[in-house]
Amino acid sequence: MESFVKMVQSNILVQAVLFLALGLFLVFMPGVTVTTVIYLMGALLAVSGAASLFAYFRTGGRHSREPGVLMTGVFLLVCALIVFVFPQVIASFFSVALGVVLVLCGVVNAVRSVELRGLDGYSWIVGLVVSVLIAIGGVVIIWNPFESTVTFIMALGALLAVNGGADLLIEWRSREQLRHVGA
Numbered sequence: 001m002e003s004f005v006k007m008v009q010s011n012i013l014v015q016a017v018l019f020l021a022l023g024l025f026l027v028f029m030p031g032v033t034v035t036t037v038i039y040l041m042g043a044l045l046a047v048s049g050a051a052s053l054f055a056y057f058r059t060g061g062r063h064s065r066e067p068g069v070l071m072t073g074v075f076l077l078v079c080a081l082i083v084f085v086f087p088q089v090i091a092s093f094f095s096v097a098l099g100v101v102l103v104l105c106g107v108v109n110a111v112r113s114v115e116l117r118g119l120d121g122y123s124w125i126v127g128l129v130v131s132v133l134i135a136i137g138g139v140v141i142i143w144n145p146f147e148s149t150v151t152f153i154m155a156l157g158a159l160l161a162v163n164g165g166a167d168l169l170i171e172w173r174s175r176e177q178l179r180h181v182g183a
Contacts, residue, residue, distance in 0.1 A: 013171055020164030026157025030150040033157075034091050041090075042083030049076030092145040099141030099148070106135025 026033055052073030056066070083090050113127035141148040 012167060016164045016167030016171060018164070019160045019167065023157045023159070023161025023164055027154050027161060028157075030153035030157065033153050034146075034149055035087055038083060038087040038090050042080045042087075045076050045083060046080035049073045049078075049080060052076060088146055091149055095145030095149045096142055099138045099145065102138030102141065103135050104138075106131045106133075106138055110135065 050073070052069055056069040056073060109131035110128055113124045113131055116124040116127065
């Protein structure tokens with residue numbers, strides 16, 4: 001049982017250090033992170049397209065030379081090329097889609113909050129304010145998609161760094177407490 005506890009403690013320590021390092025990386029290099037994710041998506045599309053073309057051109061087998069396989073392979077390779085040539089546009093597209101979803105969710109929740117005003121209390125006002133803030137956030141993302149994505153990545157990095165730092169602090173305090181109890 002003691003070896004299990006030590007293994008869990010070391011895993012927590014490694015996880016905390018990794019979260020802290022990843023968080024700091026995201027805070028200080030958010031543009032690289034967004035671009036890297038987009039390029040990884042392009043690589044996935046390229047590998048999938050190449051696999052489809054390989055499946056089409058291989059000989060033998062009952063399903064060889066089906067036009068759907070060829071079209072899928074070419075389509076995926078063209079998508080990969082677009083991703084590699086226009087990574088900023090692709091990142092902005094995903095950001096705009098997120099912005100639209102946030103605006104829609106904010107509006108729907110605002111309407112639902114207003115519908116709750118007939119109930120006792122003022123809790124509907126809190127829901128309305130939060131919904132409006134979400135919708136405004138969605139509009140900001142739509143208005144300036146890439147910078148909004150970079151800001152989101154930086155905020156995510158800060159949260160990961162704080163989480164990693166808190167885990168390190170908790171681990172350090174726990175070990176300190178265990179030393180005092182053992183002494």
